[in-house]
Amino acid sequence: MSEPPLAPSVDVLVRLRERLLALLVLLHWRARAPLARELHRLRPGVASLLGHALAALLSTGCASLPPPDGERPRSTALEAVGHTRLAQVARASAVDADPALSGFRLLADGDQALDARIALARRAQVSLDIQYYLVAADATGRRFLRELRDAAARGVRVRLLVDDLYANDSRRLLAGLAAQANVEVRLFNPLPQRDGGVGTRVALSMHEFERINRRMHNKLFIADGSLAVIGGRNIADDYFKRGEPSNFIDMDVLCSGPVVGGFEALFDRFWNSEQVWPVQALLPEGGAAAFAHALRGLGGDPPVAPLDRFGYRPVADELDAGRLTQHFAPARLFADGPEKAATEGRPAPEAFALEGALQAMREARSQVLVATPYLVPGERGLALMRRARAKGLRVIVMTNGLAATDEPLVHWGYARYRAEMVSLGVELHELSPALGRPAAAAPGESASSMGRLHAKLAVIDGRRLLVGSMNMDRRSMRANTELGLLIDSPALAVEVTQTLQRDRDVGSYRLRPAAHDAGSVEWVAREAGREVVHPREPGVGWAQRLRLGVMSLFVAEELL
Structure with missing residues (x-):
């Protein structure tokens, strides 16, 4: 590798300006950390970050993704789910409805929205297919991943797909979960630079900016192919009213009926796409012991109000009663x-x-x-x-x-x-x-x-x-x-x-x-x-x- 010139050309400086401005926007993305918090985290290394970006532009070597670890094994949604408790609840809830209609219930309150996901994970018997832009390493993210581990230990097949932009913050947790039996974790559109915080990773991946600028913003949780949650929430404290100093006002929908089949087909498209990489090829560290250690100290379940703002009981209570309160509609x-x-x-x-x-x-x-x-x-x-x-x-x-x-x-x-x-x-x-x-x-x-x-x-x-x-x-x-x-x-x-x-x-x-x-x-x-x-x-x-x-x-x- 030849040494970079002492004085960069005008063209190189123009490209540096464009990429650093792009970096500014990328750090501004929709995630749990606002720009002020992200810059506060990066402030001690801002000069280093800019130096890394300049070095990446002036050098001939650039970060690149490792080859996938073997073939990406294809898998699809499981069809034998009719016997599961969740499928039975979905049918019982729709007993008086037109079978062509789907069932919906709003999850407006953060405590109820988190309770719904935990309740579905605990009652799943066959499969959990989950897709998120962000799964944080905070208390909510760790509790969420613990529920997936426990479901897999019962024999439930768990497929977790996470966008890669912020996945490095949770890399040890994701790798530890992937080490469990019955679990597979994949990352969407990974950045070439694998080490460092999000700012450093983006700066050193700028040679592929057109690609890494495209992210998977979907939020989808499917249990036993029978009940699903979609909406605006990622998995982090401030999406469920447990953050400081700010929390997000958000909305999810619990779904049943024919629409869930469409969600499963969409998930399979993402899961088996060429934009998705097995986590083992990108996050080699991790293991069952380290994963278990990271989950210690979480305590009991978060508190849930007895009724939400619409007067509905928590989803866990309704699942145990055998019928959900839902509105049925096309x-x-x-x-x-x-x-x-x-x-x-x-x-x-x-x-x-x-x-x-x-x-x-x-x-x-x-x-x-x-x-x-x-x-x-x-x-x-x-x-x-x-x-x-x-x-x-x-x-x-x-x-x-x-x-x-x-x-x-x-x-x-x-x-x-x-x-x-x-x-x-x-x-x-x-x-x-x-x-x-x-x-x-x-x-x-x-x-x-x-x-x-x-x-x-x-x-x-x-x-x-x-x-x-x-x-x-x-x-x-x-x-x-x-x-x-x-x-x-x-x-x-x-x-x-x-x-x-x-x-x-x-x-x-x-x-x-x-x-x-x-x-x-x-x-x-x-x-x-x-x-x-x-x-x-x-x-x-x-x-x-x-x-x-x-x-x-x-x-x-x-x-x-």
Whole structure:
């Protein structure tokens, strides 16, 4: 290997700038750590990180993936599941329903959503097929993996598929789980650089940026091919109201019936795709003893409220009683395939998930209510809003305010469109951590915890519900694989609308055109029983606005 030149060429410096800016965006991805926390973690080694990136560009050697450890053995969903307890509960729950319909129950509360996953894992008898963007190494992640280990010890076949971007944080846990009998763990679209934190790994994998920019954002949990959970939650403390100082406001759906077969077919497509690698080829360390040691000290089960916000008992209790409370309705699955992550010599991938969601909104006749944590509408999104308003549709949008978001650069991209959205008559609301905090905490939740919107929802005409993993932004359209459901259920639509109405009324600012500044907006809230108007974005200082304004000049909108 020849030594790099002492003075890099202009072309090399341009490529360095582009890749370091891409690194900034990659560190901004939708995960449990907001950028401020990620930079705090990386701050002692920022100079080292930039040096690594420069060295990777100037040297002739680049990180590369090791060859797979033998063939990727194909496997598919097990069909002999009708005898299982979960299948029997699913049938009993649907005894009075049309067999063509699927069953759904919302999991809005963090304690109930975690209880549902634990309950399904403990009662599975044949198979668990699980797919997540993030499985953290915190208490929730370790408890989740312990349940999978215990299920495998009972003879349940466990297949776990995790996106690789943040998997290194949990590498020993994942490798330890993969060492158990009846368990197989695979990683989606792995980064060439295998060692170090996420910043270092991304920096030293920039020579494959077009590929590693594409991530698996799906969230899917299937038990015995009979019951499934989908939605917006990853597996980490702050998705189940057990994080500090912030937690995500999210939504999942427990599903049964014909739609589960579609989930299984989708999981098999990902599991057997060329974008997936066996964990043993990438994470060689790990073993049963080390895994058991990592799971010590978890304690008993997290507390669960006796009733959720809709008055339903915990899923574990209903499973033991032999029947679930569900709404039965027709549903359509919108999902991207694993090939969306392929880039070499192929045309741009189709975004089936988000395109399906947008088409459902285009078909609205009276009203569209959208909740999305990350919103960058672009000109195409604005055109969709103009057409909706021209048809006389009421359009209500809820998203995070800058003080609430964990993605300030994405928020800055959204802010470019804010005034025009309001001028079109879009009812725009921004969630604020300063408004609507509960006086009492839910089980396992700190009363001081700050809420951040993470749910991805839309209610169309008061009867159709969109729920899944996709955000209303360019990443969900172009880069990430996503999964969503369109459920034609007025009952579910009412439950979601009531939930969002509460957050909108007491926890968000309503935006309106500024009274004395054309082309600007102002923020309106009810505080202490009276209307308060803020001419500037609340909870954000001038220094942060300046810093984000400068940073946004260097980041292309299509990367947000």
